[in-house]
Amino acid sequence: MAGYWEELERPGPGAVTVSGRELRAGSRVRLRPRAGGDIFDIALAGRTAVIEAVEQDTEGAITLAVVVEDDPGRELGFARQPGHRFFFCPSEVEPLPAQASGRAAAAPRILVAGIGNVFLGDDGFGVALVDRLARRELPAGVEAIDFGIRGMDLAFAFQDGYDAVVLLDATPRGEPPGTLYVIEVADDDGAAPAFDTHGMDPVKVLGLVRSFGGVPPPTYVVGCEPLTRMSVEAEELVAQLSEPVRAALDRAVTLVHSLLGDIIGQSQAQEAPRR
Numbered sequence: 001m002a003g004y005w006e007e008l009e010r011p012g013p014g015a016v017t018v019s020g021r022e023l024r025a026g027s028r029v030r031l032r033p034r035a036g037g038d039i040f041d042i043a044l045a046g047r048t049a050v051i052e053a054v055e056q057d058t059e060g061a062i063t064l065a066v067v068v069e070d071d072p073g074r075e076l077g078f079a080r081q082p083g084h085r086f087f088f089c090p091s092e093v094e095p096l097p098a099q100a101s102g103r104a105a106a107a108p109r110i111l112v113a114g115i116g117n118v119f120l121g122d123d124g125f126g127v128a129l130v131d132r133l134a135r136r137e138l139p140a141g142v143e144a145i146d147f148g149i150r151g152m153d154l155a156f157a158f159q160d161g162y163d164a165v166v167l168l169d170a171t172p173r174g175e176p177p178g179t180l181y182v183i184e185v186a187d188d189d190g191a192a193p194a195f196d197t198h199g200m201d202p203v204k205v206l207g208l209v210r211s212f213g214g215v216p217p218p219t220y221v222v223g224c225e226p227l228t229r230m231s232v233e234a235e236e237l238v239a240q241l242s243e244p245v246r247a248a249l250d251r252a253v254t255l256v257h258s259l260l261g262d263i264i265g266q267s268q269a270q271e272a273p274r275r
Contacts, residue, residue: 016054016062021095027051029066029093031086032135044068044086046134046144048096052085063087097140107141108163108267110260113154114146115169121238122177122226122245126168129222129252136253139260155205159214164263166256167202170245171223178244179225180255184218218263222256224248 015024023029031049033041049066056062066086114130116123127146134144141163147154158165171181185202206216227242240246 014054016064016090018090018093018095023051023054023064023090023093023095025051025053028069028096029064030096030138031066031088031092032094033088033092040086042131042146045131045146046138048143049086049093055087062090064090064093066093094137107139108264109161110139110142110164110166110263111157111160111162112138112142112144112166112256112260113157113168114144115148115151115154115167117149119237119239121228121240122170122224122242123229124239124241125170125224125226125245125249125252128241128246129168129224129249129256132249132253133256139264141264142260151205151208155208155212158205158209158216158219159212162217163267164217165219166259166263167205167219167221168252168256169202169221169223170226170229171221172226172229173223175225176244177225177227177242178248180248180252181221181223181225182255182259183221183223185221220259220263222252222259224252 015022017023018029027050029049029051031044031047033045048069050069051064051066053065054062055065064087066088067084068086112130112133114126114128114133116126118124118127127148130144130146134146138144145157147157167185171183173179173181183202185206202219202221206219209216224245227244228238241249
């Protein structure tokens, strides 16, 4: 038993190297869980986190203890409830630069939100697309999050200080299935808030944000024309995309990256005269 306790008392390494970058307590990373993980891995994929500790078990395996960067519960320290601290292998994180201290180096914060119901056929387009984006390298300041049918959570996320929001969703507009759209959402001050989950169009989401006292940032939709658009009353659920919508995913990834480049470029152009 003495050897066991000695192993537990042995301090872990102070740092670990990932992709040529040294990571230690306080380092920022983007979470990239391996495929086939649990529900937490799916929810955390693409999120930005801060390393709290670099730990090593008795067999020498390194684990990173992290907290999600925008989680209010991270400030509670040891008073946190379970579910605010997570553990990842070094291979499951992507090193990020430290937070910029000056305005010149700061990148705009952009939320890319996948919305939709994966059990209603092509309504799951936004969720499938954000999953692909979360597993790829994104520009600094961009967070890709799967909101699914959590419309209220999305409305609250609009108030987290983002400079722009990009919504990914199935968007029926009468064009051939698989057609992609980029739409800038008009912020209608008079839009009535809709207290629903996914039954909210973007304008009503912005109305709900305003009802909470928030001011929505510029908002865009990257949409795809669905072939199947089912309702929750359907007798048989379909947990897969139609062929034309599935075939549009790679093009949609390219389209989102192009839109992000435009948003970042506009932000930098607006910021330049102030420096």
